[in-house]
Amino acid sequence: MLGRSSLKSMFLATCRESGAYKYSKSMEQKTRKKGFWPDFKHFFLRGLAAVLPSLLSLVLIIKGYQFINQYVGEYVNAAIIWLVAHAQMWIDGGKDVEVYIAALKLIWIDWYLHIGGFVIAISLIYFFGIFLASFVGRWIWRLVEAFLNRTPIVGQVYPHIKQVTDFFLSEKRLQYSQVVAVEYPRKGIWSLGLLTGEAPRNVRERLGDDIISVFMPSSPTPLTGYVICTKRSEVVKLTISIDEAFRFIISGGVLKPRKFLDGKASPAFDFPGTEPHSQENPSTGPHEKKPNEQN
DSSP states (O other), X not given: OOOHHHXXXXXXXXXXXXXXXXXXXXXXXXXXXXXXXXXXXXXXXXXXXXXXXXXXXXXXXXHHHHHHIIIIIHHHHHHHHHHHHHHHHHHHTOSOHHHHHHHHHHHHHHTTTHHHHHHHHHHHHHHHHHHHHSHHHHHHHHHHHHHHHXXXXXXXXXXXXXHHHHHHHOSOXXXXXXXXXXXXXXXXXXXXXXXXXXXXXXXXXXXXXTEXXXXXXXXXXXXXXXXXXXEGGGEEEOSSOHHHHXXXXXXXXXXXXXXXXXXXXXXXXXXXXXXXXXXXXXXXXXXXXXXXXXO
C-alpha cells in the first residue's frame, strides 16, 4: 500500500504537470504580499463609497433645516410668543409684558414648541409660492425685482444670485438641451457637450444664422465649464441621456453608458470622417466584399 508521503508526492507531481500548483503558488504569494494596510485601504474606501452619499444627503437636510429655522422659523416663533404674551397679559390684567415673554420662552424650549415655528415657516413658503403663481403675485414680484435691480449695490448682486438659484430650483428645463459631441478644444479631439440653444443674436448676425451655443462641462464637476458658439454642422447629436453624460463626465470616463459597451455601432458615434464598426469578418475588411457577394 502507498504511504501518506508517497500520495502527497504524487499529488504535487500531478499539480505541477497540470499547472495548478503554479497557480496556487502565485495566488499564495499575492495573498502574502497583501498586508493589513492594503486591506484596510480597500475596505475603508468601499465602505466610504457606500456611506458617503447618505451622509452628504443627511448633512444637506440638516443644513436646510437650520437655514430655514434660523432665518424664518425664529422670527415666526418670536411673533407667536409676542402675540400669546400680550393676549395672556390682557386676560390677566398684567402690566409687564416682558415677564410673560420670558416665561413663554422657557415653555417654548422645554416643550419643543420651536419646531412649530419651523413647520409654520415651511407652510408660509408654500403659500408664498402659490401666491407667486397667480397673476397678481407675478405682477407684484416683478415690481419688487425691478426695485431690487435699481437699488445700488443690491442691483449688482441680486441678478447673479437669482441666476444661480433659478438654475438649481427652477422647474423649467432647457427644451432643446441634448448631449452632443464637438471637436473641442481642437480638431481631432471629441468632447461631450450640452446643446443649450441658439447663440446670442449679435453672434448670429455677425457669424451666420446657423450658430448654436454648447455648454462644455468639465470633469469631475460638470456644473463648471465653458460655453462655446459653433456651427450646427460641426456638432454631432448623441443618443445618450443627459444623466448618462453626467455620470460619464463625473467619473472621468469610468462609468460608461450602455451604448459605449454594447459592442455594436450606433449612429450617435459615427462622427464625420469615420465609418461604423462592421460586424463582418475582420479578415475581409469593412470595405471588401465576401466571395459570395462578388457575383
